[in-house]
Amino acid sequence: MARRLKILLAKAGLDGHDRGVKVVARALRDAGMEVVYTGLHQTPEQIVNAALQEDVDAVCLSILSGAHMTLFPRVKELMDEAGIGDTLLSGGGIIPDDDMEELQTQGVGRLFGPGSSLKSIVEYFEEEIPRRRELR
Amino acid sequence: MGRLTLDDLVEGVVAGDRRCLGRAITTVEEGDETSWSLLKRLSPHIGSALRVGITGPPGAGKSTLADALVRELRTRDLGVGVIAVDPSSPFTGGALLGDRVRMLRATEDPEVFVRSMASRGCLGGLARTTQEAADVLDAAGKDIVLFETVGVGQSELTVASACDLTIVVLVPEAGGMVQAMKAGVMEIADMFVVNKADRPGADEMEFQLVDASRYLISDGRRPPVLKTSALKDEGLAALADEVLQYREWLHQGDRLELRRKAQAKTRIRELVRSALEEKFWSQAGVDESLSVAAETFRQGEQSLLEVAQSFWLSVREQIAVSDIS
Structure with a gap:
């Protein structure tokens, strides 16, 4: 049997809006994935530490505070330094399309904005992760 | 970057490297061949x-x-x-x-x-x-x-x-x-x-x-x-x-040794039990025989014990659990 997908969901920085991330956590769990939720107010260092300790297939940030252009690149940088740059970095929140494109050029995976269906999120991980596991 | 080999994992775990520790635990969670080789290599530590x-x-x-x-x-x-x-x-x-x-x-x-x-x-x-x-x-x-x-x-x-x-x-x-x-x-x-x-x-x-x-x-x-x-x-x-x-x-004394030995016995017993059980139920024909037995029981003329005994007699010839790997 194939190994279960293991996903880290994190809330970074001062952003305290966690309703969305909890809905996503539940959807991923119900799709048979193992979801590690960090709780609120995590620093990029704590998030990458959790990614290393939990050996996850994807690191996902939920950001509704507008700090995405700082937090995503910082987490990506720390992941590269820690040797897990091949692990998927994804997430969602209130992120303008232009910023999503810009972040994707920096190696961040697909990001999900308001109105994204839970099904599309589940399907993205189910397709993307097996491909990346070949690299790990 | 790149993939971690078994050697990398052993070395990294002993050195306390977080990435290697994380990966090594994922490996043992799978319980496959690699996981046992890894643990064997780590056993001196x-x-x-x-x-x-x-x-x-x-x-x-x-x-x-x-x-x-x-x-x-x-x-x-x-x-x-x-x-x-x-x-x-x-x-x-x-x-x-x-x-x-x-x-x-x-x-x-x-x-x-x-x-x-x-x-x-x-x-x-x-x-x-x-x-x-x-x-x-x-x-x-x-x-x-x-x-x-x-x-x-x-x-x-x-x-x-x-x-x-x-x-x-x-x-x-x-x-x-x-x-x-x-x-x-x-x-x-x-x-x-x-x-x-x-x-x-x-x-x-x-x-x-x-x-x-x-x-x-x-x-x-x-x-x-x-x-x-x-x-x-x-x-x-x-x-x-x-x-x-x-x-x-x-x-003090042999307390720790006694406990550790009891723990080892439990772990071995548990491994044998789960492996045997998995092998047994996945043998060809066992599931069909179970359905037949269930029907017999539902007819109400035999006790559950009698049904279980005839189920066992009917399948024990077919199964050959020779090893548990």
Whole structure:
């Protein structure tokens, strides 16, 4: 049997809006994935530490505070330094399309904005992760 | 970057590298061929960590208490690993692992390795491979490995046979003696903690546990009862002291050796049981015979025992379980 997908969901920085991330956590769990939720107010260092300790297939940030252009690149940088740059970095929140494109050029995976269906999120991980596991 | 080989993992684990530790635990969680070769290579480094189980009913404050205990142990300069188990859904196999949320101090300290595990269908409060994950942390040189179990009731007691020290956490409103007198969760305790002791009823609960602990004396040792309030940060230094005193006690004479041997027996027995069971039920024809037997039973002319016996006789010829690998 194939190994279960293991996903880290994190809330970074001062952003305290966690309703969305909890809905996503539940959807991923119900799709048979193992979801590690960090709780609120995590620093990029704590998030990458959790990614290393939990050996996850994807690191996902939920950001509704507008700090995405700082937090995503910082987490990506720390992941590269820690040797897990091949692990998927994804997430969602209130992120303008232009910023999503810009972040994707920096190696961040697909990001999900308001109105994204839970099904599309589940399907993205189910397709993307097996491909990346070949690299790990 | 790039893939980690078995050599990398062995070397990285012993050196305490976080990425290698994380990957090594994933490897042993799979329980496949590679996982056993890895553990075999690590075995010279395994055995010195004290394995401490923290168990109790849901909502007793196990994660919060584990977090506070980790901090106390860290001030005493001890290396600590934590394995926090949460339940998997029996329907989808998915799991929401939320123990890190309650372990903010432990997860902030890069020297403390915290790993969440999904129980993956295992019912005793731990996952099937929790012991193997603890082996990996042990090999990395951790002095103490804490298991934080799934919230347990009155009968899920696997943790006791997996640990050197079992701490049972209860709360003041745990239902008084009628609940606590029930077998099982009382008998596995090497130590009791009345957590949330800032709430009313803590003294009463403590008194009743102290009274009950008279009947739980084993090897000349009576399980102590401690009161803690993780919220008010009370009683935690005393708990850490008690854990370390227990460690000394365990190292006297052949106590540790006896316990470790019993643990090994349990692990071997469990591995054989699960492998045999899996092999047996997956043999060709067994499932069909089971359906036939079920029909016979439903007709109501034979007892369940008779049906089970004829089921066994009908399948035992067909099956050949020659090895359990």
